[in-house]
Amino acid sequence: MLQSDEKIFIAVITTTFLMIILIIAVVLAILKYQNRTRKHLLEVQDLKNIYQQEILKAQLEMQEQTFQTISQEIHDNIGQILSLIRLNISTIKTEENSPSEHKVITSKELLDQAIEDLRDLSKRLNTEYVSRQGLAELLRFQLNLIQKTGLYETTLEVHGEERPLDAEKKLIIFRIAQEALNNVLKHAQAKDISVLLMYMSVKIILSIKDDGKGFSPEGAQKSLGLQNMAHRAGLIGASFTLQSKPGEGTLAQLIVATE
């Protein structure tokens, strides 16, 4: 009898033990499923990100090609025509101190200004020119153009030793800086614009600061220009931040990892 009780006891224990194993197996299967779902979700998000980056890259390439075409057109066609016009005007013979002579001189000066502005514009748009220059040089060139208007005071500070950058990366950094500076000119109503370029051991920090009217960053999040800058930064694995408060100016900062 006792032996039989023991057998029943063993049977109950074995059954319970095996049932527990079954429950553990089902729980493990659920956990594994959740883990796989999480991994799958990450994979899908990665694919989406890659897809978006590819689209953005294609858009930027197309934009650069358009810039290049416009730049060449300005340099080779419009520039040449203006130079010819200037040459023709120079050959016009007028009486000294006559109103006609004043008009010709003014026209020559205006043409010189137009030719110079077009050259600058051509340089700014020319991808090859951008890729040949250093980043600090490009920023200096851009700030000089702004300074020339006489409406703004600009400063550029470069810290650290300038290192050669991948041409594509440099182009994207420069285009982001151009966009940020354009935003300052269009919306900030600033007087001082200061740019700080810091070369650190593993990263480059580019800060563009103005003393303009500022804005509430929450309200500006949907701005296409800001989204573009953030997307472009993402394309080179950089982070783009914007700090601003109404009445306190704006600080745009781009941090690019170099290693």
Place this chain on the structure above:
Amino acid sequence: MSIYQILYLFLLTTSLAICFYSYPSFEQNQSLKVFPILLSTSVTTELIVNVLRYMYGYAISDYQFIYHLYIPLEYTLLAYYFSLNNNKPQVRKLILLTIPLFILCSLLISILLISFKEHPGLNFNLSGILLISWCLITLFSIPPNLTITIFRLPIFWICTGILLFHVGIFFFNNLYSQLLSQNPDLAQSLHRLTFKTLNYILYICFSLAFLCSNQMKKSSLPL
């Protein structure tokens, strides 16, 4: 007919009704189409058995042959279902290969080891071991679905139902054989109770699976 038997037939028939009701949603999950056949066969088998037992007064041994025929059919359909739900071709082939082998083994067991007049316990246990294996393999390889949780997937409830049913039966048999020698009456009534309860769980799980399939179809309808 006991209340347990009536409840069992009610759940089985309800499960079949839900299965037919959800049938349009099986277009999205073709493997579920084996269940109307399986449940129709189960209902038919139970009806025949009950008619023979209660209307014509057949002894238990006189209608056991029906279960000897039913078990290979049930295994074939469930194994086919699991083969359709497995991504690995080797596992799929293995499952399909066991179908003719099981039918052959089951027939040999019925003819050589136990007669058609006895309860096909051995056939049932063999089918149980194989189905538990396929259930575990399937449970661990359910493809991820980003829109719904595992508890809303029909495959989860089908695997859970079959696992609980067969593991319960398989291991209760172990206890039953020990208890039978000591207290046959208790062993018999406990066996009936366990068997019926596990059947309730199985058909409730199947019904849940069909409702989940229906819900999946509704949630994926175009707006």
